[in-house]
Amino acid sequence: MKKKKNNTPTDSELEILHVLWENGPSTVRFVNDHLNKKKEVGYTTTLKFMQIMTDKLLVRRNTESRTHIYEALVSESDTQSKLLTGFLESTFGGSAMKLVMQALGSHKASKQELDELKELINNIEKNQK
Amino acid sequence: MKKKKNNTPTDSELEILHVLWENGPSTVRFVNDHLNKKKEVGYTTTLKFMQIMTDKLLVRRNTESRTHIYEALVSESDTQSKLLTGFLESTFGGSAMKLVMQALGSHKASKQELDELKELINNIEKNQK
DNA sequence: TTGGAATTACGAAAGAATTCGTAGATATTC
DNA sequence: GAATATCTACGAATTCTTTCGTAATTCCAA
Structure with a gap:
């Protein structure tokens, strides 16, 4: 084991x-x-x-x-991903959307960032079809 | 004091x-x-x-x-907001967008959730103008 | 070459968070 | 009303994290 x-x-x-x-x-x-x-x-x-x-x-x-x-020895994104999963679970009951909404709502994002985000969402939707 | x-x-x-x-x-x-x-x-x-x-x-x-x-005595959303800010700082160097991208990338979202999210983004953009 | 500066190893103190045992009080049941 | 169950209060043990002091070693400079 x-x-x-x-x-x-x-x-x-x-x-x-x-x-x-x-x-x-x-x-x-x-x-x-x-x-x-x-x-x-x-x-x-x-x-x-x-x-x-x-x-x-x-x-x-x-x-x-x-x-x-x-x-x-551990990568930044892997580590962030692990920590995020734990945080998501303990604080938002595992709902990524709630967290995203909260983050967008209370922390400013620039026009450009929002565009990137929309781009990402489009890609996700495309892959879902 | x-x-x-x-x-x-x-x-x-x-x-x-x-x-x-x-x-x-x-x-x-x-x-x-x-x-x-x-x-x-x-x-x-x-x-x-x-x-x-x-x-x-x-x-x-x-x-x-x-x-x-x-x-x-504390509300759920206030508490989530505070915890989120701390987590954002320690794990994502304060960048809400990085966190959002990571969360959307690695955690599934439904069509409906994505629609809500786009709605939210539109509102934010509208208020920015 | 000798004394000071920098480095690692190690242990342990200090702090924070978690867990639980025990005592005492009050309620419930037979 | 005596035994049993339930509840609060409190202290303390345990575990995890953070912080640092000290000793031993190596390097460097005068």
Whole structure:
């Protein structure tokens, strides 16, 4: 029986993943500096998280040089998709439409974004036929 | 200085709120029975949460009879909106459109739902002009 | 080469969320 | 009215997450 891997990151882990997704493989120092633009975080705190994430297989690291290089092992869209599914379930009873309506209703979208959205809807409808 | 009320429920609290939103004012027994349809939860566990939620002003209770009646003090849509904003920020970097695209892409929507959605988009565009 | 700076490993404290046991009070049943 | 069931209050254990201090090692600069 294969062990079910629990790949979903916690909030703090997610912040680190964002840095890795955006900047590619990075050192703890680099990630920590980035995080500190938003809020103060100790270096060893960031280090600890990245070690935990290595255990969880959210990232892997190259340890050839003394300063390790960390790389995301999970993709941004996969992770977003998983988190979205969980959020959808817990908050909107699993109804994606309710969530979409709520999101569109309370968060501004530009003309261009709305056009893209309509385009997407058209494609979905086309494939449904 | 007024104290900032942190009204956002935790996951367990949210499950209880769903029961209250759906069924109206309820006893601990009723809520606990409902929760147990999905997963095993001890009675005093549910009770404890509802007491905590009373402190947090997420619910209020009528204590006239020995068996207290609990009632949601926060609305479903307000709560969803708050949780959505947080989730949007942490997972999608604040981009509602990315979330909407992801949600529509990976979760099925019916013809009717898509029509409603287009209707909503039209209204938004109309108001933007 | 020696002392300071940077890095990793590790443990553990602190905080937050969840879960439940027990005690005491009140209601119900036989 | 005695035994049983139900309910609230409360504290505390447990688990998960976050945060950091310290030690050991390696690198670098004067």
